[in-house]
Amino acid sequence: MTKAIMIQGAGSNVGKSLLVAGIARAAVRRGLSVAPFKPQNMSNNAAVTVDGGEIGRAQALQAQACRRDPIVDMNPVLLKPETDVGAQVVVQGQRLTTVKARDYAALKPTLLPHVLDSFHALAATCDLIVVEGAGSPAEVNLRHGDIANMGFAEAANVPVILVGDIDRGGVIAQLVGTHVVLTHGDADRIVGFAVNKFRGDVSLFDDGMTTIADRTGWASLGVVPWFADAWKLPAEDVMDIASRKGGHLRVVVPRLNRIANFDDLDPLSATPDVSVDIIPEGRPLPLDADLIILPGSKSTIADLDHFRAQGWDIDLAAHIRRGGHVLGICGGYQMLGKRVSDPDGLEGPPRDVAGLGHLDVETVLHPRKRLALSHATYLPTGDSVSGYEIHLGSTTGPDTDRAWLTLDGRPEGAANPTGQVRGCYLHGLFAADKFRGAYLDVLGKPVTAGSYASVVEDTLDRLADHVEQHLDMDALLALAAPVTAR
Template sequence: MTRAIMIQGAGSNVGKSLLVAGIARAAVRRGLSVAPFKPQNMSNNAAVTVDGGEIGRAQALQALACGRDPVVDMNPVLLKPETDVGAQVVVQGQRLTTVRARDYAALKPTLLPRVLDSFYRLSQSCDLIVVEGAGSPAEVNLRAGDIANMGFAAAADVPVVLIGDIDRGGVIAQMVGTRAVLDPADAALIKGFAINKFRGDVSLFDEGMVTIADSTGWAPLGVLPWFADAWKLPAEDVMDIASRGGGDIRIVVPRLNRIANFDDLDPLSATPGVSVDIIPEGRPLPLDADLIILPGSKSTIADLDHFRAQGWDIDLAAHIRRGGHVLGICGGYQMLGTRISDPDGLEGPARSVPGLGHLDVQTTLHPSKRLALSQASYLPSGDPVSGYEIHLGATTGPDTDRAWLSLDGRPEGAASPSQRVRGCYLHGLFAKDRFRAAYLSDLGKPVAAGDYGGQVQATLDALADHVENHLDVDAVLAMAAEVQRPSD
């Protein structure tokens, strides 16, 4: 018998993703087989799955908390914003279409059967599914055709625990207001609530918990203090990547409008002696950077235009003239070349534009997306590397003769004659400790290899301890309902 419980939020960024990971790890430690599930996610930070698709990076972390490989059924609908008004729609791991936001409402009802299909299939492989909502169910203007919150919970008959974020202020109004605007049938699906991100003495909110419980009829499940070690886990938003500061090696990353798959930065920011600074628009790239990383992008040509509009192309050229190092990953690799061509208009109007010109390579985008988990080695040192590829297009040119990776037995990447400017398509490569140490040591400032994977696992255990100490996990698990598959 498989059971399921859904964690929804009274707003965005209330900490649902981490709570799902913490609850899942706590349930695993009770001897349960657990899987995460998010019906719909919106993120350009994707993970490649073992079954050859892509899902949100947060669900990949939750799968790790469960001790499972990520599969596409854990996040059947992934929206990847390409412009301010449109997004690519990925369904069960594969691109379905690109739609404008106003047209997505008409598409959503057709996706619910696919979402339920993934949910029921996932339920066949575990004892418990911990479901994560998106945004807030209080957005009742989006209720018609909803597949992310109450629309899914009602269709699959999954009970809900509502989470509020006290750090933002007004949490009582968030919770009671949510109850007030919900349809009675939806409100009845909520069985309990908890408050997250409390700073200070949690007993000071005892009266607040009583007020919410009395006003809503929901069971109070706990007040969770701020989890200070969250920075040690892969970030869902690029601005959550926190530099520890004071490092001998300064890595600078321009924040592209459509930055994608920036999990390359998490192991770097967690490395002692390394600081990672995310530079927002309107600020120059710092003069004292040891390494500038051009990250992945969901809309490479548009982000290249944005890069130039900030004057970052001038800063980058000056950095290279001073002998600085540059690494472009995926979209950033394409930008470093001499030209990017999009003849089919895959990322906007069909066009061909000059690149930054720091690598003698050219890229042509084409409709076929490469999705692959890959094994590689770092040619200068021979250290093993693993990661994933998730990109459109092919890159060719003279500088690919100076490939610096061997990827699944073939040369990968390109380098300038000085080797100070490099690019490649492999994401996630810095998670390998020996490679990370070797690459950073090439900057002239040796660092220790460390144990990034071990740190992530230890932090997930600490998160589970935190959840156990402040949330009534037994009550949450008791609220989970049996999954009723259509064939039952």
């Protein structure tokens, strides 16, 4: 019989996604068939699934930890922020609508049947489901109609492990305070707790664990030290994007307001000869960049405005005049062209704006989203590249005659006459080791590409070792409850 356990956090960014991945891989190594599940996620870093939809990047990584292909049932509701007050709502892999935050409260309860359908469909395929909550159940103002934390746990009758983050301080208050503000029914659903991100001698917190257990009545499952290799795994949260000091080749990335699908940067960060520098607003693009990457964006026109507001358009033009190289991926590709048109108002009021003008192409946004797992060939070398497409709009113009990829048999991408400036719609291309090495070699500073897939797999195994060592996995698995039939 399939069992389930839910990992909730006493706050945002407590490390739930990573813990679920580690628990999942540890359970798989014990011989269980495991699947990840997150009822509702909010992220612009999405993954395309084998069944033709999109889910949060963290659930795709967790699927890999389970040694399974990612499918839409692993994350049935995905919210993709488009503005400070509104988000696109993706249900079971497909766009449903775009709503303002205040209107989502009314929509949310109608999504619970879809969430439960996906949960039970997944339960039919495995021995154990490890569920990840979102935010914190302590946000009791959001409890009515909740589908992300206790609302789901109640509807699906799944027991909960609550995780606190000691790195930010106040972890006793996080956990005990959550117990205080929850209703008795919700508090009783929590069957255990753990503390995450500890630095130093964990025995120093023995008294703290006793205090939490005494005040809550929950079982203590352990203190998990800081996992130093977490940066080697694809990150989902924009808060986790960080510069990474490496070797002699410098890749510079302006941090766009609505940056999306930034997992393109992970293989570069994991390449020892490469330094990746994420530039926040208010800082110029460095003069010594070897390559500037304009990453994906959830709101191309808004991020184009933001790019200019930082003066980065001037820095980019100067970089190109000095002979520097530029790569635009997806939204970044659209920004590099001469014009971006949004006749249907998909990103706000209908607009037609000038692009940065470094590629002789124009983009028209249209409602139908392209979602596909794709296979490409890098034309200069013939190397194979696998990746994914996730975008609105089509791009045309003279520079597409210099396509530098074939994507599922058709030309893809554009380049300026010198080849310094390139763009394409294919995400994930740097995960292909031969392509990564060949592309970076053109910059005049050869690198040793290594095997990125091996880095991720080895890190997941080390994460599982870490979890097994510091969490009481026997107790955690014993607390999982059978999935009840609908």
